[in-house]
Amino acid sequence: MILTKTSNLTLTISKSCCFILVFITLFACTKVIRSVDPVSSTTVNNSYENGIFVVNEGNFNWGNASITFINKGDSVEQDVFRTHNDRSLGDVAESMQTFNDKGFIIVNNSNDIDVVSLKDFKLITSITGFSSPRFMTFVDSTKAYVTNMQNNISVIDMATLSVAKSIPTLGWTESIIKYNTFLYVSAIGGEYDSSYQRKARVLIIDTKSDQIVDSIKTGKEPIGLVMDKKNKIWVLCTGGYDHFEPPSLLRIDPILRIVEKTFSFPDPNNIPSRLCINAHGDTLYFLDNGVYQMPVSSLTIPSSPLIPANGHLYYGLGIQPSNGNIFVSDAIDYTQSGVVYQYDQIHGSLLKSFPAGRIPGSFCFISVSKK
Numbered sequence: 001m002i003l004t005k006t007s008n009l010t011l012t013i014s015k016s017c018c019f020i021l022v023f024i025t026l027f028a029c030t031k032v033i034r035s036v037d038p039v040s041s042t043t044v045n046n047s048y049e050n051g052i053f054v055v056n057e058g059n060f061n062w063g064n065a066s067i068t069f070i071n072k073g074d075s076v077e078q079d080v081f082r083t084h085n086d087r088s089l090g091d092v093a094e095s096m097q098t099f100n101d102k103g104f105i106i107v108n109n110s111n112d113i114d115v116v117s118l119k120d121f122k123l124i125t126s127i128t129g130f131s132s133p134r135f136m137t138f139v140d141s142t143k144a145y146v147t148n149m150q151n152n153i154s155v156i157d158m159a160t161l162s163v164a165k166s167i168p169t170l171g172w173t174e175s176i177i178k179y180n181t182f183l184y185v186s187a188i189g190g191e192y193d194s195s196y197q198r199k200a201r202v203l204i205i206d207t208k209s210d211q212i213v214d215s216i217k218t219g220k221e222p223i224g225l226v227m228d229k230k231n232k233i234w235v236l237c238t239g240g241y242d243h244f245e246p247p248s249l250l251r252i253d254p255i256l257r258i259v260e261k262t263f264s265f266p267d268p269n270n271i272p273s274r275l276c277i278n279a280h281g282d283t284l285y286f287l288d289n290g291v292y293q294m295p296v297s298s299l300t301i302p303s304s305p306l307i308p309a310n311g312h313l314y315y316g317l318g319i320q321p322s323n324g325n326i327f328v329s330d331a332i333d334y335t336q337s338g339v340v341y342q343y344d345q346i347h348g349s350l351l352k353s354f355p356a357g358r359i360p361g362s363f364c365f366i367s368v369s370k371k
Contacts, residue, residue: 045069045077049118052320053080053103053364054329054340055093056357065093065107066357070340076354081105081114084121089114096364097136099144099158103364106133106146113146115161118366129163130154132191137176137183139207145183147173149191155210167210169203175225175275177233179254181207184233186222187215195220195240202235202252214257219248224275228296229282232260236275236286239268247272249284249301263301274317278324278345287317291328291348306348312341318363325351329360 058065090110132149144156152166183205189198204214219237233252246268251261272288290305316329324345338360
């Protein structure tokens, strides 16, 4: 789940039941979806090696997380994991990554990663031993890393598909990217600490020793990391769930390990989220009610969205690497099944829409050409 503007109880994925009650209270009314008709669900697919996965979080403590698959022909299959494994995915699906012929689905509140074959989506194994896992990145075919909300980063042995060891941290770690032999990891602070108490950093980890070797101070609550075409690291900071400080967007030089540019958001009450970058590495995207588009060469934060929300509750965001199309999800009211919209990246024109599961939060694109 992501930050919203509705309550100072609203952490990115707080395990407080109050979080869910606030959202249900505020968004209990059904909204009218203004869009082209969603593509209908069709038959079960024979392969999952070419298409788009929509990771549906589901409701906290309901165990109704799911995966929606949009194949290359734009047909949609709902709840793919249940179809092929005869059980639910679990509680709060946070993200998904693919590596070689496998899909790794990170299920936060179930504290595991379900590993599936992309050929038939059958479960290979479930990796356990996490502390509320968030995001994953791969170093090579032997090692991967997973961030957690509680006090460590997990090191995965890819040969045995198990947690080999943990790297201690001072609280919640979120986004993670690799640069040369180092990992850059956004560290928010203690999960239940106030924004004032949290010491926000980007941690730098040597993948040879699995040690934290340095850190860079950031704005409060650094939730997103991406790398551009010049190998600059961009960090999106919300300013804190309680609006402790204005949101900011930072550009880091990973060689000098310094913040070389800071962009401040004009409205301190906004909470931007879901930082993405296109395959060319020259254009940033993020959510802030609408969908914003920002060239990495820009001198200021854009003043208006490329795609206005117009009453939608935009929640998840992804940029298709093959063509730059923008995929954004509408969680509607957090209780109904959501909708995914596909827009072109030039004018922000709506191209298609697709039905999704409950609270579609992130996207996983596979079998695409890199540019």
